[in-house]
Amino acid sequence: MSLRQLGRTVCRQKEVKYDLTSTPLDRCLSTTDLSLIAIGCMLGSGVYVLTGEIAGEMAGPAGAISFLISGIVALMAAMCYMECATRLPETGASYLYAYVAFGEIFAFMIGWNAIILRVMSVALVSRGWSAYFDNIINGVVGNWTVEVILDGEPWDSPLLGDYPDFLAAGIAILVCILVAVGTSISARANGFFVTINVITVALVLVTGFVYADFDNLTHPDGYFPFGFNGVLTGSAACFTGYCGFEAVAFSAEEAKNPSRGLPIGVIIGFLVSMLCYSGVLISLTAMVPYTDINVESPFVAAFGAVGANWMQYVVAVGALCSMTGCIINCVFCVARCIYALARDGLLPKFLGYTHPVSKTPVTSTLFGGSLSVIITIFVDFVSLIQFLSLVAFIEFIIVIASSIMLRYRPDQEVSGYASLGGSNTHVTEVSHVPNVSIQNGSIQNGSAQNGGTPNGKKGHRHHRNSAETTPLLNNNGKPHPKRRYQDSNLKRMGAPNPGPTVALCIIGFICFSCGSMVLLTYFFDEISSGSLPYILSLAALLLLTLVVCIPLIRLPQYGDNIPFKVPLMPYFPLVSLLANVFLMVQFSAIAFIEFGIWTAIELVVYFIYGVSHSHESEKYKHRISKHVDIQPNGDVTESIPITRDFETSDHGSRRSSADNNAYWAGDSLVTSSETSFAGC
Template identity: 35%
Template structure:
């Protein structure tokens, strides 16, 4: 009983009453257009100006266009899952609040804590990139002056303090604190400029396109740059490039953090996520096609491919237009990285699982000003003194964990048995619980409760689905481990590797088939993920593969960050969360009722 009492609070779920789901202290002022530009601006940044050239030269060659296509499909799968939750739970907090209402408090804290790290590092790294790019426009004078007078001789810190990057973070936090609509206008203007520049690059570049650059003979390719042709590094190189290109799509999830600031979140969030991902893919595809058709892939400058290819064909003046687009792109990426950070902090603080004073809302601007300023200072300090090259992979862990849990939550909710009409629910998300761990019984007759083949989920079908989901997800993880660490053994037909592959694949297929046969929730939503459970399970598999490809040092840093987080949660959050107070109040009411009955 003691063990149960210890673990029960960890899995208590967030409760929303129907009448409270749309209430907020924040200002609802963002339209679908605002959210779409926010998604495009936060995602379509340095990737278009740097990533395309790096992947083309080092990993995929001209097949980089297919790498972006594969990455776009994987991102779209995650985006569809976010879109469904945006329609179900229109609340600030993105993956944090989604996991809270679905799988419990401890997982919500893990995701929220990692989202904080992801956005802090994202903001810091983009601020340093903005500073570095601006410095190149003035001939490197800022770096030279700072190195001469303020050089830092510490191996794990930056070579010099980047005061420009620090100032950018502070100014941006002030802009965000003034008001979300004002910062949204800034983002929209800069995003439009960025899109115009990229359109200019693609259209002008096509006049200098040479299809021979997609079929270069092997004998003309220098050593270390593959075998020429469209797939110089082979199909595996294209897939490896896709793994890198995937991070070029990270950022669209900031749309999901606007659930309490969008005018019509149930409709605006799904539409804006899908539209923004479409335009982002078109831009990446067009830019990567342009640079590989204008210039042989092995000649590309991986640090600045766009100015290089226009210099290569003799259009030197184009680099000034490209520089304007790059500054605008980095500015919107910076805003996109900073924008969700105070909102995740606000959501967690409002729930009481981190310090509540961070949830204070300014009465005039209707924004979480304190959380916004602290976010800017934290990110600014990291950008000021830390060398962030080794920390960039930390962003991926937080992002991939969030994507995985959101996809997992979609599957869980589709097979959950609904409460009766009088129960508290959020647009089909049943958040009522008893004693912090269980769900109330579904409103169906006892004669139907044990029937699996029903038009709607029953308690029996829900229990079966939980087993199948557990089996399929375990099989996905096992297969991913085999692919990442034992692919050579599988290729060599070693018996143990083949046996494990057959067993795990059988479990995956069997679990997936049973899930497909079970009844699903039929709640009408503005958007629902198609082909459940196939698409969410595929999204989980892709995310797990990418996480396993991260180096061990990244996992060590992740463990340190999580250790700090667990101290915060187990010392403060577990005792101060809103759901604990609800549990205490319910227990008190039950005790009062029992005492009254005994007195009578």
């Protein structure tokens, strides 16, 4: 296999049919359920712990601003998720979007990372639940395990915990069974725990303000004791508190109305979470000065300091409920991610089984839960926190890039045409072509008196960009002069096949912005001291970052029929991309080394199993399309079946945008120009 054939194979893209009824899963999640899922993932135990860390060690009372800034940045990434989710209403989230936008190998890597991230999250939160509960009962469970099972000698290993955490494993098992029983049942359970958590947060907020001394907000070092740099540092740490909103995207195939429910659910989740985080931090710093905050148990210590000891039990109940809801949502995401890969053939087929009664991916739920239970019992996550956070940021970056790629992909849906999202066919309706008809199995030329479309129906201009709505041909069958000018004006940037150009722009933006952020983060002292080489390097990287955005501004955008669109494309996603890159470069080198090793393992698994078992393999071996040729004099030739073997042929004929090839799609005559793979 040549390099070109290998590139075409690993970059093949998934075709997604927009049929909301053809799913074996149960579409039972309402907008309220989706909102509660978003709140449950974002408003976890961090509201009782993370707020103390931000206020006590990073930003002081100004930590409320840190939570607002971080929430806005996370919301920008969430909007990119929602555009992709409403455009591709299937489960799989980041894996699916990467598959459609960039190709199979990128999707497998993202899907593999998404699985390990959620499996680790289940184990991490389960161990947190166990530790919190054990702390309430004065360490009875932990002490008994060490004394009875380990003969009084705890484990001493960098990757293992002090003892096997069977309580955490039991919680994970119960949640896995709950999720496997049914989506509606797990959604109700999540709603119950989230409601208790929100009530607890509200009670903490009100009680905190009752005992508040608002002079503490500016005592002893003012409202910004760590300066504005402390606010920015706190914002980077706060971002982890908002991670989890992608669970709503995993619910796309089980939402009753994904085009409406998904965006509303995410927005409500962010508004509630941002208000709760900021309000709780204000109440905490108003009760006690930021210098007196106990970082490990901030609210228990704060309520004890003001004489409200009874509130520690309320906080304990809220924390346990929040973590339980978080475990439910994490298990839900693990199961759907494994199910999505197995359904596409990239993982063993049995993992894609859906129970006919519960309509849940039972085998993937139990398999993912089993992995989580094993890891929960043995592994300590202190040394893996940065690696898991890095994986999450890379996933966000890929989804943001996918939203940009899909917006510049020509629309697939034209009247009467069965839409295949992510296919390699660009469909544009022709408004002015000679009328044709099919009689006795052959195509015959007819008059153009009915407006150039079958059945006397006039063509509709589908794309908003003038370069796409201008007719390809004028009334005498020759290329339209305005269209010819518009095509030549954009031809240099890849229109009307913008995939490779957009992909290169995104890659360049990420690389150059990453270099800029590295200089600003690790060489800021040299730059501020006036070191010319560093200043010139930074200026060059910033200039290149701006230059690669020019094609994204000039190229036509598509997607007028998308239910939810990111505003200010491409500026909004690019700013979000820049913010995520800035946060990503803050991680240590060891996290990137761990990610590199894990990526190498992914690639080995993909080339050994995934590439040969993928369901897209058969589709790309035999892709058959029918077309008719419209001659300059208006004659229409016979339809010719064309078979392209993308994996075995390097010399298949390709039609450019100027080719006047057309075929029937419902009641409209459309032209088809084949686009190349975005990632190749």
